[in-house]
Amino acid sequence: EIVLTQSPGTLSLSPGERATLSCRASQTINNNYLAWYQQKPGQAPRLLIHDASSRAAGIPDRFSGSGSGRDFILTISRLEPEDFAVYYCQQYGGSPMYTFGQGTKLEIK
Amino acid sequence: EVQLVESGGGLVQPGGSLRLSCAASGFTVSTNYMSWVRQAPGKGLQWVSTIFSGGGTYHADSVKGRFTIYRDNSKNMLYLQMNSLRAEDTAVYYCALMVRGIMFDYWGQGTLVTVSS
Numbered sequence: 707e708i709v710l711t712q713s714p715g716t717l718s719l720s721p722g723e724r725a726t727l728s729c730r731a732s733q734t735i736n737n738n739y740l741a742w743y744q745q746k747p748g749q750a751p752r753l754l755i756h757d758a759s760s761r762a763a764g765i766p767d768r769f770s771g772s773g774s775g776r777d778f779i780l781t782i783s784r785l786e787p788e789d790f791a792v793y794y795c796q797q798y799g800g801s802p803m804y805t806f807g808q809g810t811k812l813e814i815k
Numbered sequence: 816e817v818q819l820v821e822s823g824g825g826l827v828q829p830g831g832s833l834r835l836s837c838a839a840s841g842f843t844v845s846t847n848y849m850s851w852v853r854q855a856p857g858k859g860l861q862w863v864s865t866i867f868s869g870g871g872t873y874h875a876d877s878v879k880g881r882f883t884i885y886r887d888n889s890k891n892m893l894y895l896q897m898n899s900l901r902a903e904d905t906a907v908y909y910c911a912l913m914v915r916g917i918m919f920d921y922w923g924q925g926t927l928v929t930v931s932s
Contacts, residue, residue, distance in 0.1 A: 739917050739918075741917070741918035741919070743860075743919070745860075749924075750909055750922035750923065750924055750925055751860065751909075751919070751922055752922070753918060753919060753920055753921075756917065756918045757917075762920070794859065794860055796860075796918065796919070798916075798917045798918065799917075803862070803865065803873055804850075804862040804865070805862065806859055806860040806861065806862070807859070808859050809859045809860075
């Protein structure tokens, strides 16, 4: 079973700062099939990044993804007020077929 | 424009059954990968079930044998039949479109299922 571990659990930053969120897999993720989502309270998740580093349609370029193998990073270059939310990583191809990390809460400092 | 609208959630007793529906518009359910993902109150996301464009279905171990995902091509609808419900199945259930079967591209607003006596 592939387990995704996100760190930190909570990240406290101010608008304008840079955010770096980590997602580590217990096994290599084939083809870098790793995605990132943003979820705000009371809303459905929204796809941000797919295939580790490709932005989904309509996602601002301050969001970027990187990494390969077991270690992946989501970077938000300059935080906007609307970026404070919970972020999840997700993998495809392991067992079970799809798994999510436990989430990182990005809160305003 | 892609739209997904879930319905069918509610309060059900342990051991009971419920059927969730997802009305799709802006695309064709039968030619895409579709999934259900759930989120227990205050918790993270958990994949539940997926139906591939070719009709193959896959379920998480926690729901295998109890839940069934299926679609009605004539109505452009996705369903999740949930039997033998347990308290731990309490969650918001989201319907999701997966264009490539790799990530969850579009999500509905979710429907709440509460399993309690």
